[in-house]
Amino acid sequence: MLHEVLLSLWGCTTNVVQIIDTDFLETEKLLHPGEQALIKKILGIAEECNAVRNFINAHTSVIGAPNDATGNLKWGLYLQALCDGMEQAIQPFREDVIELEKIVLNDAYTPLTFILSRIQKYLCLFSVLNSIISEIRTQKVHGCKVLQYLHQHMHTGVPEVRQALEKMMYCCHVVFYKQLSSWLLYGILEDVHNEFFIQRASKPQDSLVLAKSKDSSGIADEKSSKNLCADMWDYEIKIHVLPSYIRPSLALKILTIGQTIIMFGNDPRQKKDLSIFTKAENSIWGAKEYEHFHELQNLKNKRTFDIIEFERTVDELKQCVTEHLWRVAVEEAQLMHQIKLIKDFFLLGRGELFLEFIRLAGHILNKKPTSHTTRDINLSFQIAARKMLLHDESTTESFDFLVPVPEIENEVGEDPEDGEFSRREREDPIDTRGWGLIQLQYKVVWPLHLLFSPMALCDYNTLFRFLLRVKKTQINLQNLWSEHMRTKNVDIGVMQLRNNLMFVINNLQYYLQVDVLESQYTIMENTMKNTRNFEEIQKGHSVFLANIMSQTFLFQGSSDKVNPVNKLIKILLRLCDDFILQAPMWELGNLLVTEKEELKALADTLNSLMDWLTKTLNKVRAQPAGTHLAQLLLRLDFNRWFSGKS
Structure with missing residues (x-):
């Protein structure tokens, strides 16, 4: 019977189970009640162990086959590593069973209490392993998320359990750090089963980026842009497989490092015959590649996951990448010069140039675009640049214009019963003409597309059209x-x-160019000059763009509602257009009755508009995000000329 008990512990089916399960009166003749209790305890431990064995066998028999009938778990390297770790964890139990068999062979009268005392210490281990198995099956855990469930049970005071979990964690870390090292050092993701927390996006983003690029017309070489975006921006963090002890901010750093490696692997300045490995190594890590690899291997070999050391290593890699990126962007790509060009052209910093451009191209932009409009506008721009002695070919070749031809033309009708102010609230007719459709295209110097993304260039074009209109x-x-x-x-x-x-228009123009653009540009410029970290440059530029979009009333936020101040400014600009159009046709020395009525309607509209605008500015400036509006209100109504009329 002792041999059958040991065989049960080994995982075999024996008669001892049937004997224990028979009627009490029959088993009483064969076994003492005390022996029955001992055997039941031993068989209970065997049952716990068999549950672990069954889980291991279900996920190691056929690669890639979903053999777990109860949990339907997806096969993967982490699940395989977990099973390998469990095999190692229960190996001491097997060795003790073998040792017990030797003892029983030498002493046929070995008591059951001795056998129970040798294996009872494993009951806690099997309970923990089955708890992990239950959690994995219930949550249908896949990929490196497995590490989270092992990490949750690591804090235990039972030595056997802790040692077993360390073996399991190490087996899973072999896979984890192999994927992590490949991504961090080479920008390569070896993940055929989609188990790493960084994965290719479910929907390729290159088409989305190119669509935005088409709208903003910001990328010089569409083919190279597509390759960069498809390689670099096609990866994202999958939160559902990210272990909870790795913060999303830390995961984002890891994502950014790999993306940057990919970007340098696609450096258009490199020769075509160089491999991505050679380029990435020579351009970023150099002689330190082995040192960084060794640091990651040391983390893998630790008995427990050291989150502090892990984050320190990632930060060290991130600093190395960002400093190299700063050097390439600032020194080689001449970032400050490119930022100055953005200001001069998108933000109308070269006022004399655009003064001449508006004079030459105004009659073209007053009409609805045709297939020749883009060509004519670019010719006007080149003439204006030559008149302003702008002979730098690298500058003029970085910018050109596009005026798309609208596919559908909608005429905005007027209801004669509407009031003058209501009519002006409608869609601005100028939006369907060249002024509302013109786009300034900028040929981005690599790697400054990290700053001047298609979305950022779209915002710059929105600013450009607004400033040009004013x-x-x-x-x-x-x-x-x-x-x-x-x-x-x-x-x-x-x-x-x-x-x-x-x-009103002069003070609005001064507010836009001095109070907003010049002041915010100075802040961004100081930030860029006082750092060697490209992330700080990215942050400074993002803050700059967000601030000027907000303070020029063009930022809409999450809703699609038009900024109320922006709406009023558009109405004001339309009022100016109407006055400029009608005034030359009047008898200025002696107005006719109808002309006086037109003049009175325009004057009343201006008074109503300025009353509404001052009230809106007073209301909005009280909000935390509206403090800058106080400056505009001061410039427009410093002596309460407009607000005093209400």
């Missing part, structure tokens, strides 16, 4: 003033309305 209105009002100065008699009402409009 500049155009300011110039037209100044031209109208010049015409009035050549006329002896001008109606006082016309002069007052013109002066009021010029006052």
Whole structure:
């Protein structure tokens, strides 16, 4: 019977189980009640061990086959490593069973209490292993998420359990650190079963990026842009397989390091015959590659997962990558010069250039675009650049214009019963003409596409169209003033309305260019000059772009609602257009009755508009994000000229 008990512990089916399960009166003749109790305890331990064995056998028999009928777990390297670790964890139990068999062979009267005393210490281990198995089956855990469930049970005071879990953790870490090292050092992801917490995106992002690029027209070489985006941006963090003890911020650092390695592997400046390994090694790690590899191997060989040492190693790699990226971006790609170009062109920093451009291209942009509009606009820009003595080919070749031809043209009708102010709230007709559709294309220097992404260039184009529209209105009002100065008699009402409009537009222009763009640009420039970390540069640029989009009233946030201040400014610009269009047709010295009515309607609209605008600015500036509006309100209504009329 002792041999059958030992065979049960080994995992074999024996008669001792049937004997224990028979009626009590029959077993009482064969076994003492005390022996029955001991055998039941021994068989209970055997049952716990068999549950672990069954789990191991179900996931190691056929590679890739879902043999777990109860849990339907997906096969993978981590599950295989877990099973290998469990095999090692229960190996001491097998050795003790073999040792007990030797003892029983030498002494046929070995008591059951001795056998129980030798194997009872494993009951806690089997309970923990079965608890892990139950959690994995219930949660259908896949990939490196397995590490989380092992990590949760590591904090135990039972030596046997701790040692067993360390073996299991090590087996899983062999897979984990192999994938991690490949990603961090070479930007390569060896993950055929989708188990690592960094994976290829389910939907390729290159088509999305190219679509945005088409809208913003920001990438010079579409083919090279597609390759960069498909390689670099096609990876993302999968939270559902990320172990909980690795913070998402740390996972993001790991993702960024690999993406940067991929980007340098696709450096267009490198020769085509160099492999990605050679380029990545020579450009970033150099002689330190073995040192970093050795650090990762030391982490793998630790008995427990040291999150502090792990994060320190990742931060060290990240610092090395970001410093190298800073050197390439700032010194080789001349980041500060490119930032200055962005300011000069997208943000109208070269005011004299765009003054001439508006003069040459204004009549073209006043019309709805045709297939020749883009060509004519670029020709006007080149002429303006030559007149402004802008002969730097590298500068002029970095920018050109695109004016897409709208596929569907919708005419905005007017309801004669609507009031003047309501009519002006409708869609601006200029949005369907060249002024509302023009795009400035910028040929991004590698690797500055990390800063000037298609989405960022789309925002810059939104800013460009808005600033160009304000500049155009300011110039037209100044031209109208010049015409009035050549006329002896001008109606006082016309002069007052013109002066009021010029006052508002001039102060709006000053607010945009000085209070917002110049001040925010200075902050960003100081940030970039005082750091050697490319991440700080990225952060500084993102803050700059977000601030100027917000402070120019173009940022919409998560909702699709138009900023109320932006809406009012658009109405104001339309009012200026109407005045500029109608004033030259009036008899300025002696207005007709109908002309006086038109003038009064325009003046009343301006008063109502400015009343609404000042109230809106007063209301919004009280909010934490609206403090900058106080500066605009001060410039427009410093002596309460407009607000005092309400």
